[in-house]
Amino acid sequence: MSRRVxxxxxxxxxxxxxxxxxxIRELVTExxxxxxxxxxxxxxxxxxxxxxxxxxFEGFLFPELWAIEGWGGYMKPSVKFNTGGTVGTTTAxxxxxxxxxxxxxxxxxxxxxxxxxxxxxxxxTTVGDPIWERSVxxxxxxxxxxxxxxxxxxxxxxxxQAAKAAVKARRNACLNEYAxxxxxxxxxxxxxxxxxxxxxxxxxxxxxxxxxxxxxxxxEESKAQKLCPRPAWVKAVAxxxxxxxxxxxxxxxxxxxxxxxxxRRAYQAAGITNPRRELDVAxxxxxxxxxxxxxxxxxxxxxxxxxxxxxxAGVTELTGELPVNPSGGVMSTNPIGATALxxxxxxxxxxxxxxxxxxxxxxxxxxxxxxxGNAWTDVIILSREKP
Amino acid sequence: xxxxxxxxRVDFLxxxxxxxxxxxxxxxxFTELRDRARFMGVRCPECGxxxxxxxxxCGICYRELHEWVEVGPEGTIVGWTVxxxxxxxxxxxxxxxxxxxxxxxxxxxxxxxxxxxLDETDERQIRVGQRVRAVFREKREGSLxxxxxxxxxxx
Numbered sequence: 001m002s003r004r005v006x007x008x009x010x011x012x013x014x015x016x017x018x019x020x021x022x023x024i025r026e027l028v029t030e031x032x033x034x035x036x037x038x039x040x041x042x043x044x045x046x047x048x049x050x051x052x053x054x055x056x057f058e059g060f061l062f063p064e065l066w067a068i069e070g071w072g073g074y075m076k077p078s079v080k081f082n083t084g085g086t087v088g089t090t091t092a093x094x095x096x097x098x099x100x101x102x103x104x105x106x107x108x109x110x111x112x113x114x115x116x117x118x119x120x121x122x123x124x125t126t127v128g129d130p131i132w133e134r135s136v137x138x139x140x141x142x143x144x145x146x147x148x149x150x151x152x153x154x155x156x157x158x159x160x161q162a163a164k165a166a167v168k169a170r171r172n173a174c175l176n177e178y179a180x181x182x183x184x185x186x187x188x189x190x191x192x193x194x195x196x197x198x199x200x201x202x203x204x205x206x207x208x209x210x211x212x213x214x215x216x217x218x219x220e221e222s223k224a225q226k227l228c229p230r231p232a233w234v235k236a237v238a239x240x241x242x243x244x245x246x247x248x249x250x251x252x253x254x255x256x257x258x259x260x261x262x263x264r265r266a267y268q269a270a271g272i273t274n275p276r277r278e279l280d281v282a283x284x285x286x287x288x289x290x291x292x293x294x295x296x297x298x299x300x301x302x303x304x305x306x307x308x309x310x311x312x313a314g315v316t317e318l319t320g321e322l323p324v325n326p327s328g329g330v331m332s333t334n335p336i337g338a339t340a341l342x343x344x345x346x347x348x349x350x351x352x353x354x355x356x357x358x359x360x361x362x363x364x365x366x367x368x369x370x371x372x373g374n375a376w377t378d379v380i381i382l383s384r385e386k387p
Numbered sequence: 388x389x390x391x392x393x394x395x396r397v398d399f400l401x402x403x404x405x406x407x408x409x410x411x412x413x414x415x416x417f418t419e420l421r422d423r424a425r426f427m428g429v430r431c432p433e434c435g436x437x438x439x440x441x442x443x444x445c446g447i448c449y450r451e452l453h454e455w456v457e458v459g460p461e462g463t464i465v466g467w468t469v470x471x472x473x474x475x476x477x478x479x480x481x482x483x484x485x486x487x488x489x490x491x492x493x494x495x496x497x498x499x500x501x502x503x504x505l506d507e508t509d510e511r512q513i514r515v516g517q518r519v520r521a522v523f524r525e526k527r528e529g530s531l532x533x534x535x536x537x538x539x540x541x542x
Contacts, residue, residue, distance in 0.1 A: 021394050059401055125477040130407045131417070132440045135531045136503050138489045139474040146491050146502070150466035153515035197472040198489070199510045243446045247439070247491055247500030252466065 002100035004386055006224035006231030007352075008217050010345040011035030015180040015212035015333045018116040024063065028070030028112050028213045031338075035108065035215035039227055046217070047104040048077040052091035052111035053337035055082055057118040071110040071215075084127070085285060086239075087111060088214070088341025089370030089378030093237045095218045096380075100234075105220045111338035112213035120209060120336070132245060138198065141206065145198035147252040148290040152200060154254035154305070155297065159200050161308035162289035163191035166204050166331055168311070169292075172318055173328025175357040178342075180210045180333040191289070205289040212335035214342050221386070232351035232366070235383040236269035238262040242375035249375060253294040258377040259369070263299050266379040270387075272365075275322075276301045276315075279381075280363040281350045282324045283343040285371040286331060292324070299367075318358065326350070326358040340370030344380055351382050412441040415455070421529040426459040426521070428497050436498040459494035460521040461540070466491040467505065467513045478532075492519055492537055504536040512539065 011034025013019075019027055036042060049072050053063040060066065064073060064080045083090040088111045095109040121139055128134045137143060151157060170186045173179035186204070194204040224231040240261035242249055249257055263275075272278045284299070286292035293307035301322060302310045310316060316324035325331075327346040330339055347366035349355040355363075364385065370378040409417065412429065419427045428437040429452040431445035437456055438445070445452055467490040476483045488505030490513075506522070507513055519537035527533035 020396055059399065122475065122477075128477075129440075130405075130478075131409050131413060131530060133502065134477045136489075136501075137477065138468070138470045138487075138502075139472070141472055142468060142470040142474065142489050143502070145468035145470070146466035146489060148466075149468060149515060150491065153466075198468040198470040201468075244442075245440055245499065246502055248446075250465075250498075250500075252491070 003102050004221040004233065005096050005099040005218055006221070006228065006233045007344070007348040007382065008219045008224050008228035008231050009035050009039030010348055011038055011215045012178040012342065012345060013212045014178055015210045015335055017180065017208065017210065019114065019211040020116070024058070024112060024114055025067045025070040027114065027211065028067045028110060031112070031213035031215045032071055032108070032110060035217055039217050041106070041217070041227070043072040046072060046076070046106055046108045048098055048107045049073050050079055050081065050091050050095050050098070050107065050109050052081045052087040052109065052341060054084060054087055054113060057120055057123045057336065058114055059118055067112070072108070077104065083376065084372035085287070085336065086340055086370035086372040086376050086378045087337045088339055089344060089368065089380060092216060092341055092344045092380060093239065093378055095216070096234050096237055099218050099220050105223055107218045108215055109218065109341060110213070110215045111341035113335035113337040114211045115209035115335060116211050129245070141201055142198045143246060144288060145201045148200055150251055151253040151290055151294050154251060155307055156305060157290070157293050157308040159192060160188060161311055162200070162205060162293060163188045164311045165286070165292040166191045166289040168317060169325055169329045169331035172326050172358060173332035176327045177356070178333070179328040180212070181208055181328070200290070201288060207287050207330045207334040208332070210333050210335040212333065212338050214338045214345050216341060216345050216348065230352050230384070232348035232382040233384070233386050234380065235387045236266040236381040238265035238269070238379045240265070240377050253291060256294065256298040256375065256377070258375050259295065259298045259371065262377040262379040266381050270381045270383070272381070275299060275367070278365060279322055279367050280365050281326060281347065281360040282322065282367040283327060283347045284324060284329070284367070284369045285340055285343060286325065286329055287334070287371070289331065292329070296324070318360070323360050326355065326360060340378065343368040343370065347380070347382050351384050412443060416441050417529040420533050421527040424523045424527065425457055426494055427455050428458045430454040430456050437496055439494060439497045439499050439501055456496065458496035462492045462494040462519055462537070464490050464513065464515055464517045464519060465493050465500050466515065469508050469510050488513065490519070490537065503531070503534060506536045506538045
């Protein structure tokens with residue numbers, strides 16, 4: 001029988017386009033110090049540390065060595081994770097397993113990326129099989145765009161509805177002191193008129209590239225209760241992986257097989273039958289506006305083909321029935337190796353009641369997801385109540 | 388020295404060469420493509436899915452795949468775009484000229500799809516469900532580039 005586990009503290013950097021003032025060790029130190037301060041712990045109280053980073057996006061290997069004093073790994077039990085867009089949630093789920101197993105009591109998950117120092121587009125190219133995919137690939141944006149037209153065809157979603165999701169993200173980000181993009185005056189018109197990258201995807205439909213780090217501390221039941229007045233209990237975790245090639249999944253965005261599988265597994269474990277009603281807030285890994293709407297459908301927040309109507313009705317706005325990404329989401333902040341762990345940290349802040357101006361009043365159940373380049377999915381459900 | 392920060396920065400260049408084994412199934416596919424200008428997939432004996440790219444195991448049924456079947460050369464557009472953002476072609480290191488048409492194509496008889504180029508760059512002329520046909524190079528070398536692009540077929 002696994003032990004109960006809760007998130008007791010989080011720490012983030014102020015995410016931004018470029019942090020030339022610090023190296024990665026210094027960047028990671030900022031987030032880790034804030035998490036330790038949040039829990040009122042020192043590194044000596046941490047039994048194990050897990051690190052997430054998408055190497056070699058910055059052009060070097062072994063980030064765990066480069067940043068070891070920053071993330072506190074020296075002589076501690078530790079593992080590095082490198083699973084693409086899901087890096088952060090993989091690291092969080094592993095931290096959960098470490099504590100739930102009974103082997104360690106207090107475990108810290110750390111994630112970081114300095115996209116400004118690497119070649120993300122070039123690195124993402126290596127996701128594709130050299131002979132089958134690279135010779136005809138069109139980069140992350142071109143590959144995303146072909147999926148977006150499939151989704152538009154299947155669901156009837158419009159460019160304007162997608163633009164609304166982009167606007168929601170950037171306005172919410174203005175309530176988040178850690179978010180990268182700050183665009184308080186952005187309009188749907190601005191998104192629609194921004195540079196066409198690859199139809200239907202325009203510049204403001206996409207996430208930015210960010211530098212940033214995040215740390216999240218997990219603890220077993222008695223320590224969690226002692227150290228944190230309102231811990232965010234881990235109620236369920238689930239992961240699911242797609243087949244290899246991009247063309248293997250019949251409808252890609254329109255039918256995200258791994259997101260469907262992982263979310264249904266997590267809902268079942270958490271006893272959730274109607275996610276739209278039973279979840280109070282969601283922090284999802286939407287790399288682009290069209291993906292957010294597709295994820296509403298695939299997460300079961302609405303029926304198939306209703307993703308556009310959900311954003312039209314304001315259901316997922318901060319004041320709506322099920323706020324999605326009060327933090328501003330990936331469309332506002334994307335330091336890849338940290339991004340999915342930021343979803344977990346933000347979901348935890350909502351449960352803890354520490355989300356400041358982006359707080360969803362009375363949030364008791366929160367969803368966090370990670371979504372990777374080759375369609376891998378992680379899902380985590382956090383709760384005010386002990387599981 | 389950076390203009391925006393008093394801290395130092397250095398530039399470095401990483402230039403590496405790799406080799407990659409295409410594998411037995413891939414070699415069979417690309418030999419057929421090169422010598423006979425045709426696409427070959429493999430069928431799963433359990434679920435009946437026909438896989439392109441061909442592979443030794445059906446990931447869904449965990450069954451070994453041995454039955455080769457011809458698919459295409461015509462197919463249907465599942466998703467499409469016209470790429471306007473500059474992108475470095477990973478095979479050549481050169482910037483690919485923009486704009487170019489790009490699509491997910493389900494070849495007739497296949498259960499999975501291929502990504503490839505289209506001969507059209509006008510967004511108003513392309514739609515999901517449209518029929519396309521592979522245009523092969525005269526001189527083929529055994530790569531996906533043996534297909535120049537897919538041509539949109541009339542209604």
